[in-house]
Amino acid sequence: MSLRVYNTLTQSKEEFVPLQAPHVGMYVCGPTVYSDSHIGHMVGPVIFDTVKRYLTFEGYQVTWVVNITDVDDKLIIQAAKNGTSIKVLAEAVTADYLRCLEALNVTGIDHMPRATEYINEILEITENLVERGLAYPSSGDVYFDVSSDADYGKLSHRDPEELQVGARIEPSALKKHPGDFALWKGSKPGEPAWESKFGPGRPGWHIECSAMSMRFLGPSFDIHGGGLDLVFPHHENELAQSESYHEKPFVKYWMHNGLLTKNGRKISKSDPDTVVLMKDLLVKFEPDIIRGLILSSHYRSPIDFGNSRLDEIGRGLKAFRNLFERFDRVSGLSFYSLAAPTRHGDFGTDGTPFLEQVAEHRRTFLDAMNDDFNTGAALAELYELVRTLNRFADQHPLEGPATGQFVPETLAKDQWILGVTVLRELTLILGLFEAPPASSSQSDDAFVGQLMELLLHLRAELRKAKNFGLSDEIRDRLTALNVVLEDRSGGQTNWKRG
């Protein structure tokens, strides 16, 4: 099955054929950096990071650009409130954004250009559009003339004339048509400004994306992503000005992710009750749980957020962590040290029923990803794979004391390890479980380890002596400290933080 992608432009799923395979250019709208990131800001990055991982796995060479918009009215207002400059504000907020991306294992971004570093490119486009009569200066501002673009509205499927009906477009005597939008905004005294032939000013909201995507990906590129709320006016305007400027098709596939809601309402800075800041969330939840929530449903669906939702996801993902620990016990290796795949191909199953099952789960997973990146279905298949792996391990004495290494069991162990390697391969496509959780026993210092070893040794002696009252008390009191004990058959006891 080949990859199919839903395209907002055509409102249908299309076969994915890059403009210049194996190269793929992908641009995703990043934040305007005037306040710290909330959970909603992470949906796009996580989804498109997963898109890049999958495309890379499929053999494409993806160049991914995410812009940082570091000049805007909102920045100016917020910086004034804080009594600081927009530069200082932008740097602080950008740093917060980068920390969030790192925490959620969003590693695929190749370029993160700042709008203020591309003022020349922005002015070049603006001047060109004015010279050709597609835009016009007006009292220090420059507006794009929507009526000059015959197919304006094709992305958001709107009729420009209809836009007047709602009468919610910013009215301005400076515009010829209510739908016209600013390429350049003249500055008032005291505001940040760059010199231009139209007078001192700053870029309008949409132009930076046109300038920076062209700079890094060329006039035409493959994928443009962003939140559904950006379709209009942001992407529509970006599309109009870009194609008017270079007269080439701008983007082949427009992908828009659904928005996060809280109690049914969109998470939005203008609705303060809904805002859940990432820096607060990361204190309470494993990043994999947050990433898992985002990937648990289809990217175009809205996700309703709540702490109990994250708790649920967390309980579900535990099954994976438990299996990884089992793998470490069986193999003497660490699951997290298994190598990442770079290119997929079928692996030899030698006709064994177990490996055939693993291969089947893998195919189902890849089919789901091929169907417009259906991560919800893909993740579900991973649960099935985990069950298959556990079942096999239950049926073969892979664990426990080495009692005479029969050849058939050695073979079983090799097969099982191969099966787990496939799980590693697929979890890395989703960007999940790349590293052990911060709360794991592995993160504790050596001293804690030695104390636990001592405690577990004493408890083992108690159990040998059938003093279950005391050994259970130890376990219960450790549970109260959020340390979980698991007694294995054979006398071994594992511990971990709950």
Added chain:
RNA sequence: GGUGCCGUAGCCAAGUGGUAAGGCAGUGGUUUGCAAAACCAUUAUCCGGCGGUUCGAAUCCGCCCGGCACCUCCA
């Protein structure tokens, strides 16, 4: 008023013409000294409602009800 999206078990969620994946929660069982973990079984005669098309529909069409987003800044 215009443009889109959604409504599947207690909760989350996949499935877009062939007879309901998966997760959480629950119940019974295997295992265990008891737990934990794991495994097995079980939980929607039915997919918001009413009509229609079809041999056959959660899936297509029409109408209705309910929820959301965009048309103003938002990922």
